[in-house]
Amino acid sequence: MIDPSLPHRRYNPLTDDWVVVSAGRTDRPWQGAQERPPVEERPSYDPDCYLCPGNVRATGARNPDYDRTFVFTNDFAALSPDVAEEETAPHPLLRAHTMPGTCRVLCFDPRHDLRLARMSPPAIRRVVDLWAEQVAELGRDWPWVQLFENHGEAMGASNLHPHGQVWASRVVPREATQEDRCQRAYRDAHGRPLLVDYADVEAAHGHRVVVATDRWLVLLPFWALWPFETLVVPRRHVTRLPDLDDVERDDLAVALSGLLSRYDDLFDHPFPYSMGWHGAPETEGDHAHWQLHAHFYPPLLRSAVVRKHMVGYEMLANPQRDLTPEDAARHLRSLPAERSGEPVG
Amino acid sequence: MIDPSLPHRRYNPLTDDWVVVSAGRTDRPWQGAQERPPVEERPSYDPDCYLCPGNVRATGARNPDYDRTFVFTNDFAALSPDVAEEETAPHPLLRAHTMPGTCRVLCFDPRHDLRLARMSPPAIRRVVDLWAEQVAELGRDWPWVQLFENHGEAMGASNLHPHGQVWASRVVPREATQEDRCQRAYRDAHGRPLLVDYADVEAAHGHRVVVATDRWLVLLPFWALWPFETLVVPRRHVTRLPDLDDVERDDLAVALSGLLSRYDDLFDHPFPYSMGWHGAPETEGDHAHWQLHAHFYPPLLRSAVVRKHMVGYEMLANPQRDLTPEDAARHLRSLPAERSGEPVG
Ligand SMILES: O=P(O)(O)O[C@H]1O[C@H](CO)[C@@H](O)[C@H](O)[C@H]1O
Ligand SMILES: O=P(O)(O)O[C@H]1O[C@H](CO)[C@@H](O)[C@H](O)[C@H]1O
Numbered sequence: 068m069i070d071p072s073l074p075h076r077r078y079n080p081l082t083d084d085w086v087v088v089s090a091g092r093t094d095r096p097w098q099g100a101q102e103r104p105p106v107e108e109r110p111s112y113d114p115d116c117y118l119c120p121g122n123v124r125a126t127g128a129r130n131p132d133y134d135r136t137f138v139f140t141n142d143f144a145a146l147s148p149d150v151a152e153e154e155t156a157p158h159p160l161l162r163a164h165t166m167p168g169t170c171r172v173l174c175f176d177p178r179h180d181l182r183l184a185r186m187s188p189p190a191i192r193r194v195v196d197l198w199a200e201q202v203a204e205l206g207r208d209w210p211w212v213q214l215f216e217n218h219g220e221a222m223g224a225s226n227l228h229p230h231g232q233v234w235a236s237r238v239v240p241r242e243a244t245q246e247d248r249c250q251r252a253y254r255d256a257h258g259r260p261l262l263v264d265y266a267d268v269e270a271a272h273g274h275r276v277v278v279a280t281d282r283w284l285v286l287l288p289f290w291a292l293w294p295f296e297t298l299v300v301p302r303r304h305v306t307r308l309p310d311l312d313d314v315e316r317d318d319l320a321v322a323l324s325g326l327l328s329r330y331d332d333l334f335d336h337p338f339p340y341s342m343g344w345h346g347a348p349e350t351e352g353d354h355a356h357w358q359l360h361a362h363f364y365p366p367l368l369r370s371a372v373v374r375k376h377m378v379g380y381e382m383l384a385n386p387q388r389d390l391t392p393e394d395a396a397r398h399l400r401s402l403p404a405e406r407s408g409e410p411v412g
Numbered sequence: 413m414i415d416p417s418l419p420h421r422r423y424n425p426l427t428d429d430w431v432v433v434s435a436g437r438t439d440r441p442w443q444g445a446q447e448r449p450p451v452e453e454r455p456s457y458d459p460d461c462y463l464c465p466g467n468v469r470a471t472g473a474r475n476p477d478y479d480r481t482f483v484f485t486n487d488f489a490a491l492s493p494d495v496a497e498e499e500t501a502p503h504p505l506l507r508a509h510t511m512p513g514t515c516r517v518l519c520f521d522p523r524h525d526l527r528l529a530r531m532s533p534p535a536i537r538r539v540v541d542l543w544a545e546q547v548a549e550l551g552r553d554w555p556w557v558q559l560f561e562n563h564g565e566a567m568g569a570s571n572l573h574p575h576g577q578v579w580a581s582r583v584v585p586r587e588a589t590q591e592d593r594c595q596r597a598y599r600d601a602h603g604r605p606l607l608v609d610y611a612d613v614e615a616a617h618g619h620r621v622v623v624a625t626d627r628w629l630v631l632l633p634f635w636a637l638w639p640f641e642t643l644v645v646p647r648r649h650v651t652r653l654p655d656l657d658d659v660e661r662d663d664l665a666v667a668l669s670g671l672l673s674r675y676d677d678l679f680d681h682p683f684p685y686s687m688g689w690h691g692a693p694e695t696e697g698d699h700a701h702w703q704l705h706a707h708f709y710p711p712l713l714r715s716a717v718v719r720k721h722m723v724g725y726e727m728l729a730n731p732q733r734d735l736t737p738e739d740a741a742r743h744l745r746s747l748p749a750e751r752s753g754e755p756v757g
Contacts, residue, residue, distance in 0.1 A: 069500050069508055074491045076583065078507035085586055087490065087511060095488035096462065096470050098572070100448075100565035117441065125441050143440030145432065145725070145732055146419045155414050159602070160610050161634050162423035163414055166432060215724030220445035223721020227443070232724065238421065240730035241430055257504070265505050289506050343728035364727050376568020379560035379577065380490070382709050383688035385585035387490060 071391045079290035080253065080261060082245040085385060086292050092389035093369055101372040102221050105337040109180040109227065118228035120177045136197045137174040144170035146236055168209060168236035173197055175229040182218065182229050182337065184327035191320035194231075198344065199316070201233050203309040206349045209235035211243055214308075219339025221366050221374060239348050246345060247357070254356035262358035266300045275396040277329065282315045283322040287396040292386045294368045294375050295333065295395050297326060299361040306357045307346035326363070332402040336371035340364060416736045424635035425598065425606060427590040430730060431637050437734035438714055446717040447566050450682040454525040454572065463573035465522045481542045482519040489515035491581055513554060513581035518542055520574040527563065527574050527682065529672035536665035539576075543689065544661070546578050548654040551694045554580035556588055559653075564684025566711050566719060584693050591690060592702070599701035607703035611645045620741040622674065627660045628667040632741040637731045639713045639720050640678065640740050642671060644706040651702045652691035671708070677747040681716035685709060 069075050074089045117124040120132045126142040146168030154164040175194050176186065183191060198214050205212045216231035217224040239247065253261035269275055269286045277297055278285035288298045299322065305311060311319065330338035341364045347357035368375040368389060381387055414420050419434045462469040465477045471487040491513030499509040520539050521531065528536060543559050550557045561576035562569040584592065598606035614620055614631045622642055623630035633643045644667065650656060656664065675683035686709045692702035713720040713734060726732055 068502065069498050069510055073495050074511045074513065075495075075508050076511045080505050080507070087585075089490035092488055092490055095570065097570050098461075099568060099570040103445075115443075143437055145434035145437055145734075150418050153414050157413065158613055159598075160425050160606070160613060162425070163420050165414055166419045166421045168419065211729070213725060213729040215728050217721070217724040223444060223723040225440065225442050225444040234725050234729065240432075242727075242729055253504075261505070268503055268505060341724040341727055343724055345728070362728060376562070378568040379562040379686040379688055380558060380579050382587075382686055383560050383690070383707060384556070384558040384579065384587055389490075 071393065076385075077290045079288075080265075081249055081288075081290075082242065083249050084245075084290075086290055087385050087387040088391060089387060089389060090391050090394070097369070097373060100374075100376075102367075102374055104371045105219055105221075105339070111178045111180045113179045113228070116179055116226065116228050118172070118174050118226055118230055119179050133174065133177055135193055136176070138171055138197070138201070141170035141172050141232070146170050146234055152237070164238075166236060166238060168234060168238075169205070170232065170234045171201070171205075173201065173214075173231045173233060175231065179228050183216075183323065184331050184337065186229075186324075188317070188320040188324050191323055192317055195311075195316045195319050198231075199308040199311060202307060202344075202346065205233065205235040206307075206309075209237060210349045211236050211239045212349075213240065213243075213343060215341060215343030217341050219337065221339040222341045239350065243345060243348060247348065250356040250358070260304055260356055260358045262298075262300055262360055263304050266302065266358075270302075274393055277396055277399045278322050278325040280318050280322045280325070282318040285322055285326045287392045287399070289392060291392045291395070292377070292388060293364045293366065294388060294390060295330070295365050295399060297363045297399075299323070299326070299363070301359060305359045306354050307359060308344060310359070329399050329402045330363075330365060333399065334367060334371040338365055338367065340366075416738065421730075422635045424633075425610075426594055426633075426635075427587065428594050429590075429635075431635055432730050432732040433736060434732060434734060435736050435739070442714070442718060445719075445721075447712075447719055449716045450564055450566075450684070456523045456525045458524045458573075461524055461571060461573050463517070463519050463571055463575055464524050478519065478522055480538055481521070483516055483542070483546070486515035486517050486577070491515050491579055497582070509583075511581060511583060513579060513583075514550070515577065515579045516546070516550075518546065518559075518576045518578060520576065524573050528561075528668065529676050529682065531574075531669075533662070533665040533669050536668055537662055540656075540661045540664050543576075544653040544656065547652060547689075547691065550578065550580040551652075551654075554582060555694045556581050556584045557694075558585065558588075558688060560686060560688030562686050564682065566684040567686045584695065588690060588693060592693065595701040595703070605649055605701055605703045607643075607645055607705055608649050611647065611703075615647075619738055622741055622744045623667050623670040625663050625667045625670070627663040630667055630671045632737045632744070634737060636737045636740070637722075637733060638709045638711065639733060639735060640675070640710050640744060642708045642744075644668070644671070644708070646704060650691075650704045651699050652704060653689060655704070674744050674747045675708075675710060678744065679712060679716040683710055683712065685711075 072090045076085045150165045150167040156162040202212050212235045250261045275287045344361050346359045347354035366374040417435045421430050495510045495512040501507045547557045557580045595606045620632045689706050691704045692699035711719040
């Protein structure tokens with residue numbers, strides 16, 4: 068094995084990409100940007116929040132007085148269902164096509180001051196069910212259903228009320244296309260789904276495992292880009308969220324709660340991230356090569372106020388990371404699974 | 413042609429990627445992160461800056477009393493030349509190789525408070541020569557020489573002294589590999605270099621042109637990801653920076669000055685960006701399909717304090733933009749080319 072303290076590149080077999088690993092770069096002096104540390108104290112109801120129960124949104128619509136979860140079509144949707152399919156290419160270098168789709172907002176809880184990390188497993192389980200319902204419902208019309216959450220100001224959340232989003236489209240987007248291709252090629256070559264094999268490899272020695280429950284593994288992938296990026300995979304072969312059984316859903320809530328409380332403990336502050344689910348698209352043909360999984364992409368590197376910047380070299384040449392995935396996993400694993408405060412909701 | 417106000421996807425023929433364009437999403441309410449606006453007033457010499465002339469760096473080395481530009485090997489280099497070439501793959505899903513290379517820091521000027529946007533064309537010309545020298549010199553040992561600059565706190569610059577970097581490696585990194593493949597395929601199919609053809613198409617109607625000089629074009633590519641992203645290309649077919657002649661170098665300094673002053677005027681504040689150069693790698697074989705170019709990736713979207721966040725949907729599905737490239741180009745073009753303040757340096 069290569070000495071991981073030396074500069075090296077690792078291959079991402081899920082997307083056919085590479086990441087440069089330069090351990091120890093966090094020793095360099097930092098006179099750069101400091102994030103604003105997140106404010107923990109927020110009211111449980113905010114009259115100016117357009118996601119709180121009973122409030123009026125920018126478009127004039129009023130939210131119901133919901134007491135669990137609440138879903139609505141995004142008032143400023145990036146995709147719209149009323150767009151005819153059309154392609155254009157006046158020149159081979161000027162190719163475009165319309166992109167019909169739909170965007171929804173998923174409120175996770177009526178309480179403005181909550182977030183998944185502070186919700187109890189039963190409350191998280193309600194969010195798991197909501198995710199699965201959305202995939203089942205939107206999957207009937209749209210081949211790709213992208214569930215995601217931007218959590219915290221550092222990840223561009225435009226509102227801090229606990230919520231996620233779903234953007235569904237006819238077209239299968241870039242990341243999913245890559246993962247589809249790579250998973251298919253792996254199964255053709257090796258006879259088993261890529262991520263099922265990979266989870267077995269990681270479970271066997273545990274160096275990069277962060278949380279292990281009966282039904283789920285949370286691990287820091289060998290090829291992680293973000294300092295504390297994680298991959299959440301079921302131990303069983305499951306192609307889509309709605310296929311999870313009752314026990315797996317409960318256990319997922321426990322695994323997520325364990326991951327998120329470790330994230331919060333890492334820098335002793337609410338931990339920002341973007342996360343989302345990838346499952347088999349609703350396209351024709353066989354999807355046995357697909358394994359359901361979630362990615363967590365958290366930006367922080369050194370502290371609650373110093374993040375990893377994916378900038379010059381990363382944008383123009385190759386993504387790069389400043390500590391090894393093994394060190395990051397060890398760090399996360401060493402933290403207590405439960406925060407001192409009682410989970411709520 | 414597709415109505416550009418409707419959600420659509422555009423193809424990036426240089427990297428074989430796509431971008432989702434959802435015009436008008438900037439109308440949505442923003443209760444999210446605000447960047448710290450950059451501070452214009454900085455001293456011309458900062459005793460705590462490890463790039464100012466005569467100062468001691470973190471490693472104990474002392475900078476010379478330089479009066480133009482100054483280059484040194486990065487004290488916290490992400491790549492190192494003393495690494496033996498080695499590959500490993502204990503499992504098909506765990507592939508890695510060592511990454512020998514070298515990293516340098518390029519100080520653009522002794523004055524701590526300057527930046528390219530405030531430097532005169534003759535001072536920028538010195539930076540152009542420095543870039544070309546570095547590519548010529550490092551290109552003898554390393555097939556890929558990545559010049560880049562992270563400008564401003566928003567782009568993760570860890571020090572505000574005007575400087576760029578160069579990271580050179582044996583391996584040709586991801587972005588360059590994609591551009592090499594796409595440019596080769598285009599030339600095989602159409603007989604001309606992709607970006608030479610593309611610059612002609614854009615020059616012909618000018619809708620996306622921001623700055624046009626005798627020898628250079630600065631344009632907002634049809635497939636731009638970042639709100640005000642630009643591409644800088646010579647009008648002549650040139651494969652690498654050192655191949656630029658004297659007139660082209662002077663003219664490049666003028667074009668860059670025109671672009672950067674427009675960028676500063678856009679939100680009436682110093683404009684952050686990451687930029688870098690792509691030219692043909694020093695690999696075997698023919699490189700006639702390559703056209704030299706620079707990319708500018710600036711993060712701001714709505715104002716000096718509200719940026720575009722490439723987060724949940726972008727990371728998990730597909731990069732997305734919130735205004736059309738044509739509107740962004742029109743906006744930049746409409747700004748005065750010269751700032752009121754005298755350029756210095
Ligand atoms: O080298 P610097 O300025 O310390 O660091 C900056 O540029 C590097 C190269 O793009 C990135 O890897 C770092 O994340 C960024 O903060
Ligand atoms: O939809 P929001 O929360 O207003 O906006 C956020 O998520 C979107 C989807 O990832 C991004 O395109 C925006 O840049 C980001 O600010």
